[in-house]
Amino acid sequence: MTLQQILFIVISLVVLGSAVLVVTTRNLFHAALFLVVSFFGVAGFYVLLDAGFFAAAQVLVYIGAISILFIFAVMLTRDVITAQRGNSQWQAAAIVAGVIFLIMALLLGPFSVTIRGREFGNANWPFAMDGNAIKAAPGNFVGILGTGLVDLNQYGVPFLLAAVLLLVAMVGAIWVARELRGREAERAAAETAVDDADMDANQPVQEPLPLIETETHEAHDSRNAAATEKH
Amino acid sequence: MFGTQFNPSDLLAVAPEIGLTFWAFFILSLDFLKLPQLNRRVLGMLSAIGVLVVMVLATVLAPPADKGAVLLGGMIRHDLYAYVFDAVFIVAGALTCLLSIDFKPVRAGGEFFALVILATMGMCLMASANDIILLFLATETSSMALYLLAGFMRDTPRSAEAGMKYFIFGAVSSTIMLYGLSLVYGLSGQTGYEKIAAALTAPESPHMVGVFALLLVMIGFAFKTTAVPFHFWAPDVYDGAPTPVTGFISTASKAAGFAIMIRFLLYAFSPLAPTPATQVWVAMMQPVAILTMFLGNLLAITQTSVKRMLAYSSIAQAGYIMIGVTALAYAASRGEVNGAEPNAIAGVIFYIATYMFTNIGAFAIVGLVAQRAGGDNLKDFSGLARRSPYLALAMVAVLLSLTGAPPLVGFVGKLFLFRSAVDENLIGLVVVGVINVLISVFYYLGVVRAMYVERSPNESRPFPIPAVTGWVVLITSAAVLIITLVSTPFWDLALAAAKSLQTILN
Numbered sequence: 163m164t165l166q167q168i169l170f171i172v173i174s175l176v177v178l179g180s181a182v183l184v185v186t187t188r189n190l191f192h193a194a195l196f197l198v199v200s201f202f203g204v205a206g207f208y209v210l211l212d213a214g215f216f217a218a219a220q221v222l223v224y225i226g227a228i229s230i231l232f233i234f235a236v237m238l239t240r241d242v243i244t245a246q247r248g249n250s251q252w253q254a255a256a257i258v259a260g261v262i263f264l265i266m267a268l269l270l271g272p273f274s275v276t277i278r279g280r281e282f283g284n285a286n287w288p289f290a291m292d293g294n295a296i297k298a299a300p301g302n303f304v305g306i307l308g309t310g311l312v313d314l315n316q317y318g319v320p321f322l323l324a325a326v327l328l329l330v331a332m333v334g335a336i337w338v339a340r341e342l343r344g345r346e347a348e349r350a351a352a353e354t355a356v357d358d359a360d361m362d363a364n365q366p367v368q369e370p371l372p373l374i375e376t377e378t379h380e381a382h383d384s385r386n387a388a389a390t391e392k393h
Numbered sequence: 394m395f396g397t398q399f400n401p402s403d404l405l406a407v408a409p410e411i412g413l414t415f416w417a418f419f420i421l422s423l424d425f426l427k428l429p430q431l432n433r434r435v436l437g438m439l440s441a442i443g444v445l446v447v448m449v450l451a452t453v454l455a456p457p458a459d460k461g462a463v464l465l466g467g468m469i470r471h472d473l474y475a476y477v478f479d480a481v482f483i484v485a486g487a488l489t490c491l492l493s494i495d496f497k498p499v500r501a502g503g504e505f506f507a508l509v510i511l512a513t514m515g516m517c518l519m520a521s522a523n524d525i526i527l528l529f530l531a532t533e534t535s536s537m538a539l540y541l542l543a544g545f546m547r548d549t550p551r552s553a554e555a556g557m558k559y560f561i562f563g564a565v566s567s568t569i570m571l572y573g574l575s576l577v578y579g580l581s582g583q584t585g586y587e588k589i590a591a592a593l594t595a596p597e598s599p600h601m602v603g604v605f606a607l608l609l610v611m612i613g614f615a616f617k618t619t620a621v622p623f624h625f626w627a628p629d630v631y632d633g634a635p636t637p638v639t640g641f642i643s644t645a646s647k648a649a650g651f652a653i654m655i656r657f658l659l660y661a662f663s664p665l666a667p668t669p670a671t672q673v674w675v676a677m678m679q680p681v682a683i684l685t686m687f688l689g690n691l692l693a694i695t696q697t698s699v700k701r702m703l704a705y706s707s708i709a710q711a712g713y714i715m716i717g718v719t720a721l722a723y724a725a726s727r728g729e730v731n732g733a734e735p736n737a738i739a740g741v742i743f744y745i746a747t748y749m750f751t752n753i754g755a756f757a758i759v760g761l762v763a764q765r766a767g768g769d770n771l772k773d774f775s776g777l778a779r780r781s782p783y784l785a786l787a788m789v790a791v792l793l794s795l796t797g798a799p800p801l802v803g804f805v806g807k808l809f810l811f812r813s814a815v816d817e818n819l820i821g822l823v824v825v826g827v828i829n830v831l832i833s834v835f836y837y838l839g840v841v842r843a844m845y846v847e848r849s850p851n852e853s854r855p856f857p858i859p860a861v862t863g864w865v866v867l868i869t870s871a872a873v874l875i876i877t878l879v880s881t882p883f884w885d886l887a888l889a890a891a892k893s894l895q896t897i898l899n
Contacts, residue, residue, distance in 0.1 A: 269602050270576075315399050315466040319407065320526045323518065326414060327534045330511050333421070334541035337504050350500050 170210060177203035194232045201225050215304050405455035406464040406471035406521070409479050412447035413514035416440070417507040424503035433501045437494035437861070440506035441487040444513060448483045451476075461893050467585040468527045470656075473893040474742075475521035477886060478652045481746050482520070485645035486513035488753050488865055492637035495859035496760055499545055499635045508545075509641065512538035516649040523660070524584045525574045528653060529567075532617070535649060536563050539642055543634035555633025562626040563616065570613025576606035577661070586660035594666040603670040607662060611674065614657075617650025620715060621684040624708045628692075631704035636760030636769075639700070643707040643756070644749040651714060651745060655721065655738065656894065664726040675726045678719040679822055686712030686829040694836050700759050700769040702836055703752070706795060709833060710748055713810060716826050717741035720813040736816065738891035740809035743884055747794075747802040747876055754791040754869025758784060761862055766851070774840055776849030781856035785844045787870035792837040794873045797830050802876045809884070 180199040187193050201224040208217035249255070310316040342350050404411065420440055423431055461472025489509055493501045515535025522528040540563060544556015578584060580603055581592030593603055615623040631639045664671045689709025696702035721737035759769050761784065766773035778785040794803035807830065811823045858866075876883055 266605070269599075269605050313399070313466070314403070317466065317468075317526065319465050319468045320524075320530050323527065323530045323534060326511065326514070327530060327537060330508065330534060330537045330541070333504055333508065334537065337541065338544070338547060 166210060169206075173203050173206040173210070176200075177207075190236045191233070194229060194236050197232065198225055198229045201229060215307070403464045406462070406469050407518070408455040409447055409451040409483070410514050410517050412450060413444060413483075413510050413517065416443040416447060417510040417514065419443070420510065421503050421507040434494050434861075436503055436506050437490045437501065440510060441490040444483050444487050444490070444510060448480060451479070457893070463523055463585075466524075467588075468524045469518075469521050470523040471521060473886075473890040474652075474656070474738075475517075477742055477746070477890040478520035478648065479517045481648055481749050482513050482516040482645045485641060485648075485749050485753060486510060488757075488869070489637050489641040489645075491861050491865050492640065492753070492757050492760065493635070495862045496635060496637050497764060498549065499637070505542070505545060508538045508542055511535075512542065512641070513645070516645055516652075519649045520652040520656075522653065522656075523586050525577060525586075525589070525661075526584050528657065529571055529574060532570075532613070532649075532653065533567060535646065536567065536617075539638075539646055542638040543630055543642065545638065546635055551633040552635060553633075555630045558626055559630045559634075566613050566616035566623065569609050570616075573606045573609025573611075573613070576602060576609065580606065586657065589661040590663045590666065593662070593670065594668055598668070600669040603668060604673050607670040607674055610657070611677070614650055614654040615681070618647055618654065618714075619685075619708050619711050620681050621688050621708075621712075624685065624688065624711075627708055628701055628704045631707065632698065632701045636700065636756050636763065639704070640753040640756035643704070644752045647707070647711060648745045648749065651718070651741060655718065655741065658722075659725060659894065664722070667726070671726070675722040678715060678722045679819070682712050682715030682719050682822065683825050684712075685709070685715055686825065688712075690829050690832040690836075694832070696836070698768075698770050699774060699840055700756075700763070702840075703755055703759065706833065706836070707752065709829060710752070710795070712829070713807060713826060714741055714744055714748075716814050716819075716822055717744065717810040719822060720810075720817045720819060723817040723819065724813075735888055735891035735894075736809075737813035738894060739884065739887040740806075740813045742887040742890055743809055743880075744806035746883070746887070747806050747873070750869045750872040750876070751791050751794045751803060754787065754866060754873065755795065757862060757865050757869065758788045758791070761858060761866075765856060771839065771843045772847075772849075774843040775847035776852040777844040777856075779852045780849075780854065781858065784856065784858060784866065787866050788844060789841055790870045790873050792840055796834050796837045800874070800877060802873050802880070805877055805880050 177200050180196040180203065183196040184193045184200065187196065201220060204224075205217045205220040208214075208220055311321045312318055420436060420443070423436065423439075455471070457471050457473045457476045461470055461474070463470050486509055490506055493499055493505060493509075499505065512535045515531050515533075515538065518527065518531035519535060522531050540556055540560040543559045544553050546552035547556070577589060577593075580598060581589045583589050583592055592598065612623060614620075616626070619627045627643075631643055634642065658674055662668070662671045662674060664675060686709050689705050689707070689712055693702050693705035693709065696705060717737050717740045721734060721741065724734040724737055762773055762777065763769040774788075777788070790801060794801035797803045797807040807826070811826055814823045814826070
C-alpha cells in the first residue's frame with residue numbers, strides 16, 4: 163500500500179464520518195461544523211489528485227464563504243438550534259437508500275458479480291478513473307479554465323446563463339424574505355384585495371331564487387334572454 | 394488568446410434568449426423609477442408585447458437554417474425544432490403576463506413579470522441545448538423562476554406550500570438528473586450530445602453504467618413532464634400556485650420537458666446505434682404512457698375542485714403526449730428512414746402547441762370564476778351559463794378540446810398522436826388511449842353539466858369580465874377552433890421542425 167492510498171483511506175473516513183454526523187447530530191451548530199470538516203476532506207482529495215487550484219477554491223469558497231454563512235444563519239436563528247426530526251418513514255428510506263447504494267457500488271466500483279454466467283459490474287471506465295489523464299493535462303490549467311469560461315466558442319454561454327440563474331435566485335430571495343412595512347404594506351394589501359363588491363359572497367342577498375324550474379318570472383326572463391341571443 | 398475565431402453573427406442563434414433577458418432586465422429596472430403610472434396593467438402589457446416583439450425580431454433576424462447549425466462551442470443547436478418550441482414558450486409567457494394583470498390575489502410587480510420572462514428564456518435555451526452543461530443550467534434557470542412564481546402569493550399558505558413543495562421536489566429531481574449527467578460525462582468524457590453518443594456506442598464502454606445513468610437522467614425528465622411515477626408533486630403545486638402561473642407551469646414547462654427529453658434521447662442515446670441504454674428508454678416509454686394516462690384520468694374523476702381536476706387532467710395529457718413519444722421511440726429504434734419518425738415528432742409538437750392554448754384558456758376561466766364566486770369547486774361553476782353565456786361557451790370549447798371532441802383542435806392533435814402509434818403497430822396503446830379519452834369525458838362534462846344544468850342563487854348577478862382576461866379567453870378559445878379549420882400550415886410547420894431534428898439521424 164502506497165502512502166497515497168493510506169492518505170486516501172484516511173481522508174475518505176474523515177469525509178464520510180463527518181458527513182454522517184452532519185445529518186445525525188441534533189445540534190444544528192455542530193452539524194455546520196462537521197460540514198466544514200467534510201469540506202476540508204474533499205479539499206484533501208483535490209490535493210491527492212494534484213488539482214491544487216480546486217483545493218484552494220474548495221477551501222476559499224466552501225469553507226471560507228458558504229460554511230461561514232451557514233454558521234451565521236444558525237446562530238441568528240437560535241430558537242431552532244436543536245432540530246426535531248419526525249420522519250416516520252426513515253426505515254423505508256434507509257432500505258431504499260441502501261439498495262441503491264449497493265447497485266451503484268456494484269455498477270461503478272471495481273467489483274463484479276457473476277449471475278447465470280454473465281458478469282455484472284467491474285466497470286471499465288474509459289478514462290475517468292485514470293489519474294494520469296489529469297496529470298497529462300497542460301501545465302497552464304487555471305489559464306485554460308478561465309479562457310474556457312469566457313470564450314463563447316467554449317463554455318461562454320453556460321457561464322453567462324449561470325449569471326442569469328443567480329439573478330433569478332437573488333430576486334426570489336429578496337421577494338421571499340423582504341417584509342413589507344408601513345405604507346408599502348398598505349399599498350400591497352390594497353392591490354391584492356379582490357374587489358369585494360365583485361364577489362358573490364359579499365353581495366347583499368336578494369330574494370332567493372327557486373332552485374326548481376317553475377314558471378316564475380325568473381325562468382321567463384332567462385327564456386327571453388335566450389330568445390334575444392338568437393336574434 | 395482564444396482557441397478558435399469567434400464569429401459575432403453566431404450570437405444570432407440565441408437572439409430570442411438575448412432579447413428576453415434584456416427585456417426582463419428592463420421590466421425589472423422600471424421598478425426603480427417608482428412612477429405611479431407604471432402599475433401592474435402597464436407592466437403586464439409591456440412584458441407581453443415585449444416578448445412577442447422579441448419573437449418577431451428573432452424570426453426576422455435569425456431564421457433557423459434548414460438543416461440546423463451547431464453553434465457557440467457546440468452548446469446550441471439552432472434549428473426549426475428549437476424555434477417552434479421557442480414560439481410556444483413565448484406565446485405562453487405572453488398570455489401568462491396578460492392573465493396576471495387582472496388576477497388580483499397576486500401582487501404582480503416588476504419582479505413577477507421579470508420572472509415569467511426569465512423562465513421563458515430558460516425554456517427557450519432548454520429547447521436548443523445541445524450540451525449537457527447547458528441542458529442542466531437552462532433547466533435550473535427556468536425551474537428556479539417557476540418555483541418562485543408558484544409560491545408568489547407568499548402570504549397565502551397554499552401558495553407558499555406549493556412553492557416550497559415544488560422547490561424541494563424539484564431540487565431533489567435536479568440533483569438526481571445532475572448525477573446521471575455526471576455519470577454520462579464520466580462514461581464519455583464529452584458534454585456535447587453527438588460526441589456522447591459516439592463514445593457510448595464504443596464496444597468497450599461499460600453499458601450497465603450507461604443504463605444506470607440514463608435512468609437517473611430520465612427521472613429529471615419525468616419530473617418536468619409529470620410522467621408517472623414522478624407526477625406526485627403536480628396536483629399540490631398546480632392547485633396552490635396562482636392560477637395564471639398554473640397555466641404556465643402545466644403547459645410551457647411541460648413542453649420544455651418534452652423538448653429536452655426528445656432531443657437528448659435522440660441525440661445522446663441515439664437508437665440508431667443501439668446500446669442497452671437505448672433499448673431501455675425505448676422499452677420504458679409505453680408503460681410510462683399507459684400509467685400516466687390512467688393515473689391522471691382516474692384521479693381526476695374524484696376531484697371536486699375544478700382547478701385540482703385540471704391538474705390531474707394535465708398529468709393525463711402528458712400521458713397522451715407520451716403516446717407520440719412511444720411511437721417515436723419505436724420508429725427511431727427500427728433505424729429506417731420511412732417518414733414514420735418525423736410524423737411522430739410532429740404529432741408531439743402539434744399536440745403540445747395546441748394544448749398550450751387550450752389549457753391556458755381553461756385556467757384563465759377557472760381563475761376568473763374563482764375570483765368572482767370565491768372558490769374553484771364544481772358548485773362555484775353552477776349556473777355560469779346563465780350568468781355569462783359566452784364565458785361558459787368558451788369553457789365548453791376548451792374542455793371539449795381537452796377531451797378530444799371532433800370539431801376542436803384536441804381531436805386533431807389526438808388523431809395525429811394515435812395515427813403515429815398505429816403506424817408503429819402499437820394498437821394496444823391506442824386502445825388504451827381511447828379508453829382514457831372516454832374516461833375523461835366523464836369529468837370534463839361534469840363541469841359542463843354544472844355550468845348549464847345546475848342552478849345557483851347567484852344567477853341573476855352580473856359577471857363582469859376584466860377586459861384583458863376576456864381577450865385572452867377569446868384568443869385561446871378562438872385558437873381552439875381556428876387551428877382545427879386551418880390545421881395544415883401548423884402541421885406542415887411541425888413536420889418541418891420534426892425533420893430538422895431528424896437531419897442528424899440520417
